[in-house]
Amino acid sequence: QLHLQESGPGLVKPSETLSLSCSVSGGSIDSIFYYWGWIRQPPGKGLEWIGNRYYSGNTYYNPSLKSRVTISVDTAKNQFSLKLDSVTAADTAIYYCASTGSWLFDVWGQGALVTVSS
Amino acid sequence: QSVLTQPSSVSGTPGQRVTISCFGSSSIMSNNFVYWYRQYPGTAPKLLIYKNNQRPSGVPDRFSGSKSGTSASLAISGLRSEDEADYHCAVRDDSLSGVVFGGGTKVTVL
Numbered sequence: 001q002l003h004l005q006e007s008g009p010g011l012v013k014p015s016e017t018l019s020l021s022c023s024v025s026g027g028s029i030d031s032i033f034y035y036w037g038w039i040r041q042p043p044g045k046g047l048e049w050i051g052n053r054y055y056s057g058n059t060y061y062n063p064s065l066k067s068r069v070t071i072s073v074d075t076a077k078n079q080f081s082l083k084l085d086s087v088t089a090a091d092t093a094i095y096y097c098a099s100t101g102s103w104l105f106d107v108w109g110q111g112a113l114v115t116v117s118s
Numbered sequence: 119q120s121v122l123t124q125p126s127s128v129s130g131t132p133g134q135r136v137t138i139s140c141f142g143s144s145s146i147m148s149n150n151f152v153y154w155y156r157q158y159p160g161t162a163p164k165l166l167i168y169k170n171n172q173r174p175s176g177v178p179d180r181f182s183g184s185k186s187g188t189s190a191s192l193a194i195s196g197l198r199s200e201d202e203a204d205y206h207c208a209v210r211d212d213s214l215s216g217v218v219f220g221g222g223t224k225v226t227v228l
Contacts, residue, residue: 037217039219045221045222046120046206046219046220046221046222047155047163047206047208047219047222048219049208049216049217049218049219052215052216052217058215060214060215060216062216063216096162096163102168103153103165103168103169103174104151104153104165104168104208104210104217105153105155105163105165105208105217106165106168106174108162108163108164109162110161110162111162
């Protein structure tokens with residue numbers, strides 16, 4: 001049973017870089033059977049897809065965030081990470097990591113609230 | 119503004135049947151599957167329906183999904199108090215290798 005857990009700072013200053021990690025247990029980060037994604041949810045709003053990282057190394061991002069986003073994998077730690085540059089208050093949200101195995105985003109982490117404020 | 123359009127809220131009384139719609143453009147909805155997620159307050163979303171109308175193991179058959187043209191629907195029959203939650207539709211756009219979500223619908227059990 002795959003389990004995901006987000007970690008990272010809960011407070012980031014404007015113009016700085018948001019960095020989050022997602023630890024994977026119950027499966028291998030370099031398995032061909034999964035791909036990994038990040039989704040966020042501003043307070044009181046809907047879900048917004050950030051990007052996906054595939055086994056092949058191919059990565060796809062939301063066009064609205066593409067210029068600021070990087071999703072990478074650390075096979076030694078069995079985790080994947082999100083970096084979002086030049087953040088503003090509009091980037092304040094709960095950030096979820098999720099995996100796609102059999103179906104789209106069939107396993108989610110519990111979420112991590114990140115507030116952008118000075 | 120979300121790419122997929124859902125009503126902001128839907129309500130019903132216990133035992134009733136309610137439906138949630140999800141509208142998108144033909145380029146998004148054609149040839150792509152629709153997924154539905156349920157989210158209780160303060161918790162992560164959970165997959166409820168995959169590939170338009172399939173239920174993962176453990177999801178009761180009170181929940182059913184359908185898709186026709188540029189719209190999809192999630193129906194909840196025999197509404198219960200525990201169905202009070204937010205419901206989100208999503209489409210994986212295989213041509214762009216991206217995912218789009220609806221704005222979410224809050225279901226209230228009166």
